[in-house]
């Protein structure tokens with residue numbers, strides 16, 4: 023987070039994240055040579071596409087929060103990493119991205135992917151009745167919290183479910199048709 027903070031404090035108009043992630047793809051267990059192998063040798067290279075998408079989501083979420091909390095006058099955030107579908111793009115926008123970029127997806131599937139991506143993004147918007155990107159930009163950001171808070175919330179929820187369980191105390195309370203729901207209501211987690 024510190025590189026983004028320093029860049030923004032130093033006057034950057036915005037942040038584009040993420041780039042590729044330095045990786046070694048594997049080792050050929052027959053030849054014992056690292057992969058990808060060029061004339062018997064390899065070098066760590068940039069991992070991209072779907073594999074990096076969850077990592078990119080986390081980074082974009084952190085940068086979006088940083089901008090919101092420390093640069094309230096507004097800076098732009100361009101999200102990159104594993105975008106191949108409209109849903110992938112929607113996820114980044116839900117985390118607060120102003121724009122979304124595609125690199126490997128277009129290399130693999132051609133520029134036609136962008137048209138498909140736009141159609142899928144519109145399908146997502148229709149499903150939620152969103153009429154513009156602004157209707158959902160950053161909408162998922164408020165649902166991130168700390169690990170400690172998650173534990174606390176779960177404890178509280180279990181306590182409440184246990185209290186509800188107290189309501190079904192006698193066999194005559196079973197309704198028959200509601201058996202599944204009533205059973206679920208008695209499970210604390």
Ligand SMILES: Cc1cc2nc3c(=O)[nH]c(=O)nc-3n(C[C@H](O)[C@H](O)[C@H](O)COP(=O)(O)O)c2cc1C
Pocket residue numbers: 040041042068070071072074102103104105123124125126127
């Ligand atoms: C073959 C290739 C070349 C790239 N070249 C550059 C580059 O010159 N400068 C740069 O900032 N990022 C470069 N990137 C990183 C991409 O812009 C992008 O940040 C990264 O691949 C993650 O997005 P993706 O999953 O859509 O590929 C390159 C990526 C690939 C796969």
